[in-house]
Amino acid sequence: MQETTILADAACDMPRAVMTELGVRTIPFRIRAGDQFVADTRDEDALPSLYEKYLVGKQDHYAESIPLVERELEDHLLKHVVASCDRALLFTIASTRSRLYAHATGAVIGTAARSVRLRKEAGRSGLFDLIVIDTGAIGPGQALIVREAARMAADGADARAVVEAVETRLRDAAHMYLVPDELLYMYTRARLKGEDSITWGRYMMGSAFNIRPIIHMHRGRTGAVAKVRGSDEGRRRMLAHAEQCVRNGSLLTPAISVCFAGPLDIVRAMPAFQSLEHAARAKGVELMLAPMSLTVALNVGARAFGLSYLSEEPPPLA
Structure with a gap:
């Protein structure tokens, strides 16, 4: 063999x-x-x-x-x-x-x-x-x-x-959601790579009103699917969405993956993460928390937050 x-x-x-x-x-x-x-x-x-x-x-x-x-x-x-x-x-x-x-x-x-x-x-x-x-x-x-x-x-x-x-x-x-913390970082990174995921107008508007995009990646393609007031609210919404997937049985495999380009204790202390952790444990779902790789973080900036699950029919992001 x-x-x-x-x-x-x-x-x-x-x-x-x-x-x-x-x-x-x-x-x-x-x-x-x-x-x-x-x-x-x-x-x-x-x-x-x-x-x-x-x-x-x-x-x-x-x-x-x-x-x-x-x-x-x-x-x-x-x-x-x-x-x-x-x-x-x-x-x-x-x-x-x-x-x-x-x-x-x-x-x-x-x-x-x-x-x-x-x-x-x-x-x-x-x-x-x-x-x-x-x-x-x-x-x-x-x-x-x-x-x-x-x-x-x-x-x-x-x-x-x-x-x-x-x-x-x-x-x-495979569905991945990401919310950046530093809009200027993402704007200048996108500009250097010739991408239009965050334009100058979006950067200025986001900075003025503390608006952050929630970015969804599926089948190798990315796009903003929601806007939130601040990265903390973006993280909360993503974690609540993942908990909904756990509770309604939407997951293809019993696992959820979370990453953060910063101290992981910040994530562990979030009430929304603790709620997801409790729901995952009750349903036999493995919750993986890892530091974001430098390779990924270089494209999205410090304190960026990512979450993924596998689902054939996920619920919409609330």
Whole structure:
């Protein structure tokens, strides 16, 4: 029987303890700030200081996240993966948001060809098999898809069944909601990337009246679905919406994922989070809370809040 390893890139906002429990391993991103580089490996201990260094008060946006290119991915897999298993399933951030999926698919043949000697030295026969799957999600949505895939693999599902579940069922059910705290950060970031998610007019109006958008991501596409007075109210509405999904049985899988680009104790202290936590426990739903990856946070700013669930027919955001 072939051994399969589950891989996810560093944009996957899964708590480190859950990743360890499920045996999920991380593919890093690079963070570039001027002529300096740092690796984003989802090191939860390091993230608070990285937020301070690259996010807080950094409206000039000199830092950016860059995916590894094909040869770098091959080198990483050869060093860390190919000798310890026969196959890897790599679940990437949405291809609409990053070039990682394209780079990883380009690294499939090279990784297999270069793995022969290393695998032979490790006592393994046959070529290494790398399968790359576009989750169509980011952050907490990606985490839920990876969680379900890892649980299926742990329960004995073969690689084909896992990939089919993601591509025919899980990917289409992934819904992510996000509310930013710093509108100026999001405005200047969107302008640099040529996006119109927040225009100058929307930024000025939002700043004047403390209005924040609630952004919804589904199937790799994003758009504002509501406006709220302040980021605190946005977080409360998103958490209340998730609790409604729990209570009315709308979830496809018994899990909800929450992430925050700041101290997690702020989230834990929120009455709406505590209410969701109570409802989730009563219904047997796992509530995952994780620091937002630097790769995702660089696009939405400090203290941004994200929440995801998998549902084929979710209720409307109230």
